[in-house]
Structures are given as C-alpha cells and as structure tokens.
Amino acid sequence: MAGQENPYVLYGAYASYYTGKTRSYLRKKGIPFIERVVSHPRFRNVIRPTAQSKRVPILEAPDGTIIQDTTAIFEYLEARFPTPPALPPGPRQRLAAYLFDLFCSENMKIAWHYRWNFPEQNQRFVTMDFGRSFRPQGSDDELARYGDLIAAQMDGHRANIGITPDMFGVMDEIYFDLLDTLERHFTHYPFLLGGLPSVGDFGLMGPLFAHLARDPYPLHIMQMRSPRVFRWVEHMNTPEIRAPEFFDYPLEYLADDAVPETIVTLLRQFTQDYTPVYREGVALYNDWASRHASLPPGSIISPDGQDQPSLGRITVTLRGHTMTPASQAHSLWVLQRTLNWLKHLDAPARTACRDFAAECGAEELLALNLVRPLSRTRNRLSLG
Template sequence: MIVPLDIDQVRQAADAHPGPGEGPFTLYGAYASFYTGKTRSYLRKKGIAFVERLPSHHHFRQEVSPAARSKRIPILETPEGFVIQDTTVMFEYLERRFPDPPALPPGPRQRLAAYLVDLFASENLKIAWHFRWDYPEPNRHFVVREFGRSFKPRGTDELLDHYGNVVARQMDGHRAAIGITPDMFPAMEQIYFDLLDALEAHFTDHPYLFGGLPSVGDFGLMGPLFAHLGRDPWPLHLMQQRAPRVFRWVEHMNTPEIQSPEFWDTPMAYLPDDEVPETVLRMLRTFCVDYTPIYSATAELFSQWSAAHPHFPERQPISDTDQDQPSLGRICVPLRGHEMNMGAPAHSLWLLQRTLDWFATLSPADRAACQGMVEDCGAGTLLATRLARPLTRVGNRLAVA
C-alpha cells in the first residue's frame, strides 16, 4: 500500500525503518527537472540505493501521483511504500534514516550558512528559468525534446516535439508569475556571472562549500546549476567558458564518489573550527542583498492574509483552489537596480521557517558564534522575520499549522 508522508510524519516513519530497507528507493524525476537534479545528487553522495523512473512510468501515473495528490517531480517512493514529495521533506526523512555521511554540518556557523545557501538557491535563482526559456535560438530544440522524452521516452522526434512544446507553452505562461520581464534580463545575466565568479574562486581551493563533504547547501545549488545552467546549451557554454571549475564541480556532484581526484588529499570531513570560507560569505552577501526583499514583502502579505482570516482552521490548506504552492498576491521588489513585479511565493516562507525554527533553538553560545557572520552577510533582517502563523504541509498542500 502506498502511503504519502507529510513533513510532520517523516521523523516517526524514518525512525521506524532505519537503514536501507528491503530493496531500492525509487526516484521519479527527469534530467531537465530543477529539483530532481538536487535530489539525485543527494542520493548518490549519500550512497542510498535507488532507481530512477520518468513521470510517464505507469506506476507513477496510476499509483504514486494520485497518492501524493501531485504531479510535481521529483517524488520519492521508499522500499516500504511511503511516498514523499518536496525535496525539503525528502531530505528531512533521508537524513534521519541515513545519517552518514552527514549533509548537515555539525557547527552552527556552517549549518546556518548551508541552510541559507539551500534556501536562496532552491527558491530564488530565477536565472535558471531565464537562461532556459529566454534564449530560444540556442536552447529550445534541446529543451523541448528533453521534456518530450519525459512523456514519451522512446517516441519519434515528432512526438517529442509535440509533448515538449506543451511544457514550453506552460513555461511561457509562467513568466509573469516569477517576474522575468525583458527589463530584468540584464540583472539575470549579471546575477549568473557573479555566482559563477564566486563559485569559481571557491572551487579553486575547496571541493565543496564547507570542505570535504557535500552539504545541503551544495545540493541546493545543484538544482539550478545542473538541470538548467549545466545542461541547457547556452548557459552551459557560458559556464564552461567562464567557470570551468564550477562545471567540473557539477560533473562530480553527479557521481557517487565523495573525494574527487583534484582534491585527493582533502579529508572527507567538514572544515575544522566551524570555518565558513570567505568565498562562501561573499556569495551569501550577494544572496542576502538580492533576495531578502522577496521574503520581507511576502511575509508582509502573509500577515495581511492572516489578519483577514483570524479563525482559519489549523492544518487546512490556505489555497481555496487546491493549489499546492499558492501565491499570496503580487509584490514589487528591488533587484539589481530594477523593480521586479512577481507573485508572492508562500512556499518560500515555509522553507524560510525551517531555518528560523532551527536558529531559534540555538544555545546562547552558538547564537553568539553565528552573530558575526550574520552581520557580515547582512542576514539579520531575514533571520528577524516573524511569520504571522506557522506554516506546514498537509496532503502536499501548504497549510497553517
């Protein structure tokens, strides 16, 4: 029997079934998928046995997707028949079930930095969307057929083009929701170049963000840097020309080996003394400036929504149209000298809440250890965010807790 798991069920389920279980996990996803790239890399580096299937697989369509009430990929099915949708929930479950090697650094500074990189990279790097869909001449033929293969993996070119163009038209309709209008194109390109430059400098001296083990921050970066920016023809060309070390990191993140040949003498451990390299701090400073306004504006809209719904029941999805990741309205936020008009992503607040909740549990000593880094990166405003009501997920729908 297939049983969907929500975020508040994963700990109990993981504790009841420690270790690998009977048989492999099944990852339903696609190589063109942002979040599948993040999850596939995690499973490989953790040494978790899995098989991968496309969303066109009959078991996914007939059993898994209806149970999850979602067609979003990736979806993970465990050997015991649990079904998990959303990478944050998957990682919560798998990290508890497979603690070694840890994807969560033990030190408070590294852990906070890893959470922040994952938050920003997983939710805000719209450059992935921009470089895929706003460069149709070099990209479209490859991208359309990639999506077509997800529906008809052995189909003719004509069938691949037919199904791939269905997805392409949907993405065109998504443009307004995420705020990527032509006036934002220069900002998107500069954000990509700045990210490549920061990571190229970092991967000169380190195999991963925090030393010799990949963290949730590394896996968060794999969403955009593999599926879109590291495979689609135009952004891949830019990466290879401008940041070959980043391209090599993307390659290595898709292998099961932890130690790369370039860093054969780097211990497979996080950096000692809870060190966060300056190159990571440089990236976080940019992320905080660019994306904190999105969270502040979205939290304000959520406060307005909560005030308008003072008796909204606990554990009831907040969308009245059964959207799993609803928008709270429109926001206008500054980004690189432009004003970006976009939908307010309520799901991002739920992901931010994970970091806020963890940060609130720190001892005074650990919080003090983080304080200098918080001030240096400009993360104080983000970490001071207070949500009007706690959020959760029920039936893979965003709900109030």
C-alpha cells in the first residue's frame, strides 16, 4: 500500500485520553501509521524538543511535519485524506459532530474521576500501564516507580479539575446518563450519525476509550450496564468501517441530514451541563484580551510559556453543584472552529443550523463571541 514504507508516526500512550481519539481516526481512515511510546529515543531526542510540548499525542508526518493537538492533527489529516469523510456534508449533522467533539475535548471530568478517585480498583492497572510507556519492557518495580510518578502528577491537577467528594453522585449521574442514552442509540446505529464515523465519534473516543473502557472500575460499569457501548468502543479501534452487528447498514451518513433523537438528547444534556463553562470562559478571555489589546497577532498568551494556559478560575454550576475549576482558554479555541464554520455557511445551511441549535438548547453557546480570535503558534495558544 502507498505510504506503508514511510508511514505517519503516532507518539502517545494507550492510557492517554487524547491519543485514543487520533489512533481511532487513523485506523478508520485507513491512513498508514505506526505507533510509538513516549520513551522511544526519537520522541525524546527529536519529537518532543521540536514540538516543545509535553503533551501527547504528537503526529509526525512522512515529510517531517510535527503536530501536537488532536484538533490540529484532525484538520491536517482530514484535508489530505478526505475519504471516507469524517465531516458530514449536511449542516445539521456537521454541527452535531462538531458539538460532540467540542464537549468531549475538555469537559468529560467523568474520565478523570473514574480513573483517579477509585485507587483500590484501578491503581495497580493504571500505574503499571503508565509505567510501560516509560519502560516498555521494564520490571514490575520499574513500572510501579514510573507509574507512581505520573499518578502523583495527576493528583496535582485535582484542584484544577474541581471534583470534590460531594460531586461523586453527580459524576455517577453523568456517566450513567451518557451510557444509557448511547446504549439506546447503538441498538439502532453503528456510529453517532449513521453508517460512517465522524469527528464526533472520534471526539467521544477520548473519554470512552482510554479511561472509561480500559480502567477496571468504569470498564466494569460500562460492560455490565451498556454492552453495546463497549462494543462501539472496541469497533472504533478496528480499521474496518463495517461493524459485524450492522452487516447490511449503508456505509454513509443518515439520509436527509437526519440526526437521531438520542443524539439530540445527549447534546441537549451537554449544552445544559457545559454552556456555563464556555460563557464564563469567554467572559474571562474577552476581559483579558481587552486589557492586552496592544499585543500583536501571534503573541503567546501564557507569560510563562504554558501551551494551554488558564486565565483564572471560573464559578459554574453543574447539576446543582457549584464548582470553581480553572478556565481552559484552549477549549475556546476549539469552540472558535465551530463558530467560524457557522459564519461562512450559506443562508439555507445557516437556517438549518439555527433550528438544530434550538433543538439542542445550543443557541447561547453558539452566540458567544470572542473579541479577538485565538490561534496556536508553535503549539502554544496565541492571539490571532
């Protein structure tokens, strides 16, 4: 196959939320690639220093281009491998897919919660698995040592994530709602929008694969409560589009730009749960951008060079619980992709999206406005 001698290289980890998105995308698109762990000598000596990023995944293209960030990787690859399309052509379906990817890119605190708040059930697997990214053929003791270092780092994020013990019940509610609605959905459809996986499916692989369908505690819940969801996750990691359970399903998006009721139900829940995060995040950013109006385009936002800086804490309410997580300016850059796409639609498509946004309760979210565009410069969030 063309490209096999000089494939793309995906640097990441099996335990990584974001690597799971890109791995699934590469497989389903049939893009020739190999995967390497972060302890590979080329990652340490070339990739990480060039990308100047401590995050994964990082993609190395055959021509030497190096990209961090799953959204940037998606944009780069989708333009080069448009078939089968991961962007549905119909405006309602495209908006649904973008919204899934948006909500899944930063808000799925359940993934963090079910990994790190159940040490008794998860810890041995998680630490050993993390350890193997650093010492792939290491002894148990070596793996445990590396794994513990990562676990300690993650514990440092606890305050920024903002899940306090009084929120544990809400986390269960959110996870169970998601599983139950998806279980209904995958009874009838192979993917979110019919017979092809979209950017929304790949976004959903972030939380659902590496954490919720691999860590022992949430995996057990998923398998027992929603076996069809578990099968969807399994299937999203195979190269073929055709799922055996849907042997005669057309390999295309649903006709007439239809979006199933289950997907609208989920989007309505997501917008209800997470619109405050964007409302408050945009307010904080707009205030910051106005106070830094003299900075030229390309200026890095973080004074100390952080790639995904926070501009401060926000106060939001999630299902009746007040939280004060760190704002994620990066998530506004992801939102901006959808806002820009909406701006450039023709009138009929815009009307279709306006009606669909109303069905999903997303009018407020999609009316948000960044006073100045965001960009990324050398894998750092910057001013546009």
